[in-house]
Amino acid sequence: MTSAIDPRRAQLRRLKTLALGLLLLMLAGFAVSHWQGERGIWAWVSAFCEAAAVGALADWFAVVALFRRPMGLPIPHTAIIPRSKERIGASLALFVRDQFLEPTVLLAKLQVFDPASRLGSWLADPARSRMLADMARGWALQALDFFDEAAVRRQLHSFVVQQLRQWNAAATAGELLGLLTADGRHQRVLDEGLQRLGRWLEQPEVKERASQLIVRYIQREWPTLSSTVNWVKP
Numbered sequence: 001m002t003s004a005i006d007p008r009r010a011q012l013r014r015l016k017t018l019a020l021g022l023l024l025l026m027l028a029g030f031a032v033s034h035w036q037g038e039r040g041i042w043a044w045v046s047a048f049c050e051a052a053a054v055g056a057l058a059d060w061f062a063v064v065a066l067f068r069r070p071m072g073l074p075i076p077h078t079a080i081i082p083r084s085k086e087r088i089g090a091s092l093a094l095f096v097r098d099q100f101l102e103p104t105v106l107l108a109k110l111q112v113f114d115p116a117s118r119l120g121s122w123l124a125d126p127a128r129s130r131m132l133a134d135m136a137r138g139w140a141l142q143a144l145d146f147f148d149e150a151a152v153r154r155q156l157h158s159f160v161v162q163q164l165r166q167w168n169a170a171a172t173a174g175e176l177l178g179l180l181t182a183d184g185r186h187q188r189v190l191d192e193g194l195q196r197l198g199r200w201l202e203q204p205e206v207k208e209r210a211s212q213l214i215v216r217y218i219q220r221e222w223p224t225l226s227s228t229v230n231w232v233k234p
Helices: 006-036 041-067 080-099 103-113 115-124 126-146 148-165 168-199 204-219 223-232
Strands: none
Touching: 006 041, 006 115, 041 223, 168 204, 168 223, 204 223
């Protein structure tokens, strides 16, 4: 089975063929103008073709010298990227770290960009909010479709049981009591709770409800005492 041809490689070959053809055309133009004696219009043609050919060769050499040695010759200052890729990578990493990821620079850029305000302004539009909610709902429903309910239930049950078996309840209770009793904290908590309870009981509606509950309890548990109290004072 033949593998698919990358269209970018085909495009690169076409461009290389076009560039080579233009270079050969310029060399042919330079040769023809030189054969014509470089007089009149041929002088202009000769100058144009010569400049174009020299520029093309210079560009070819500069690009090739970045990645490999031109024609395999050990020319100094060629194959720059293969020989210096570690140094280039380290310099690029330092540049990114110092210019983009340095905390003060990053915070300054975030303050200028103000992502929270931009997000809030974007979500302030009711149509966008509904669209985002619908998308999140759709994603959640699609995610639920991937789960087997019985399998998820078994995994959760196994996880919870395992965690409960490993849990040291006595140690946890001891730590909790230690936190509550440290520096007399439990006394302050108790005092605050009693004060809040007292303020709640001082409310008239609470007093009325509490009195009704007490009267009903006495009437149910001690009816004789209740009737005697009612006879003395309703």
